[in-house]
Amino acid sequence: MTPPPSTAASAAPPDLLHSEAEEDLRAAVRSLLTHRGAPASVLAGAESGRPYDAELWRSLASGMGTAGLLVPDKLGGQGASARETAVVLEELGRAVAPVPYLTSAVLAVTTLLGCDTGDDEVAAPLAALAGGRRVGALAVPLTTPPGAGQARNVRVAGAGRRPLLSGEVTAVAGAAGADLLLVPADTGLYAVDAGGEGVRITPVTSLDLTRPIARVTLTEAPGSPLAGPGRARAAVDAALLAGAGLLASEQLGVAEWCLEETVRYTGERRQFGRPVGSFQALKHRLAALWLEVASARAVARNAADALATGSADTAVAVAVAQAYCGEVAVRAAQECVQLHGGIGMTWEHPAHLYLKRAKSAELALGTPGRHREALARLVDLPGPQD
């Protein structure tokens, strides 16, 4: 009856609140997004065919220095942690902002941090991504869960001085518009210039208009080796774990906006002679959703804190966050569409942008079901034998 070690809460309880400095960061990001990222302009940008809002990205990434939050000072970053990065993602989720923050500042940056940062081939691109001067993308399908194993789609020929990469990777988020691709291949991890020879990036019409995906096709594309196979695998897995844990904060932001906007709307919209938000059937749904959002906030903070402190509990915290927050964001966006009535179905109202982001993010970096399966192993609750 003694629980296994992984089910015991860690000795130091996680800090689940936001510090004053984190709230200041939130206020700054929110102010920028309010001025530059109104839903109407998000929609216009999404229809323009541009992969992301370059001006917003510049202000956010280099102007405010948020692209380097995860990177130590001496490597050209801000020397902050996953906790601050999570706050930025909460706000980006609230604004369903079309910027490559998760893909470049989280996934690509953490992948490079997992390599030998004493090596110039790693340190130079890392500093460029941290400074917001270049945009990176990790060339794996966005649906890849942490621990998914070795990449097999890309093969390397001509190893040594001039490795040439060939293969195809589908559903890569942030590839279109990226300057630098980090490509896991059979013999390790490579940096590939996105505009270089042998690289074709084909945008795919994406369910999520604000985080488009693309197919990356490499035909003897020259790459610079960043890490051998063992280290590459560890670096990519660490990046996917950090990405999954921090995506929960973005999902929290999506859910928060959907709940707040729906509460505001149902408090104003009148039918049958009174605000629709005074009908008990709607009130109970919104109160239940509030409860889920409040729990998502605790769960997402727990994952961010675990990543920031390198807690032994990180794998469990991330799996719980992804198993929980993905579904909450989708439910919040679905309720937002439903409780706005016909207006929720229109192209003009931003609710659809949130629904599309929420549903795509639910698939990203492992579905809730995949994360529950991971938990079954992590906390010793195995399934039936067959």
Place this chain on the structure above:
Amino acid sequence: MSSTHPGPADPEAADAAGLRARTAALLAAHDPATTPRLDFLRARFDAGLAWVHFPAGLGGLGAPRALQPVVDAELAAAGAPGNDPRRIGIGLGMAAPTLLQYGTDEQKRRFLRPLWTGEEVWCQLFSEPGAGSDLAALATRAVRDGDGWRVDGQKVWTSSAHLARWAILLARTDPTVPKHAGLTYFVCDMTDPGVEVRPLRQITGEAEFNEVFLTGVRVPDAHRLGAVGEGWRVARTTLMNERVAIGGSAEPGTPGGTRETGLLGLVADTWRAHPELRTHDLHQRLLRLWVEAEAARLTGERLRQQLRRGRPGPEGSGLKLSFARLNQELSGLEVELLAEDGLAYGDWTMTRPEVVDFTGRDAGYRYLRAKGNSIEGGTSEVLLNIVAERVLGLPPEPRTDKDLPWKDLPR
């Protein structure tokens, strides 16, 4: 009342080191190995180490509430006796905070010490057959009678009434005003003539609750809490503390608890011990509930951290909702997991337990008892309305009875 309790100005005691020193002094003067249990508890109360956030002289030191675990840990390590908070939960969780806020100095001095030590058990005479969720509709009358009141009526769902020395009592003192305005709050002596307690048997077979019949019970005016007609305001203090007490008990979502406490722990242990009982459907549901219980635990932990920083959040209202839903789903899953053993039930004999035991006995009992979690202490439906209106600010339900005199309400 005591020679050892500190004066109000005791800055040293307000920090962890000061509390440790005081605890050490208490243990030195009253060795738990040789001191009778009640004597130790009384000495602990008098040393201000019962509930450190209470005022000096009333079992506390005016210290931050968050420092109580410092004292509890030191005393537990020394093998000191506890005050059995489950048996006296209503007194500790509901009567005490209300007495502290609304009681006179004399009432506080009289009631708090034996309440905390468990010498006197309390019960709560609130709910009535015709006034559950709509508690302010209650009909028990209290009529002026010299320097006191004469009380007549019937209460129901009263935990511990058969053990209680005292009750907090909500009664109607003015039927000519709207229902919320005509209530007054009293302390009722359960040993007085006219108080009759009858067991109320429930779906589990046991009689955990009681019906209480009040016939011409005389309550002195000195046992009134708060002003005449202010009973609803006083009762709200009790009710808010009741939800905190229920939502924060040792169950899924317990603030500060570890993983797999309460029913989740029982189900997970059964799961691990019996591979032959596993099915894919049960596995999926168990994993979902595990995640939800962990989310509730972290929500409670976050609330606790907010409180510690002096910024209480509204999440407390939600914890009881989570607790009720999780307990019901987990106990239902447990019955299914047990297969043929799930068809059996431990014992239908009527018993009168002294403590509420959500996790004891067998799976069938837990399944049936958990059904009460979404009814007692505020139904989930009422709590969802409270969240929607007070937290989210949604428009209130139309209320046709709000301004009518109570005597004119259709009943």
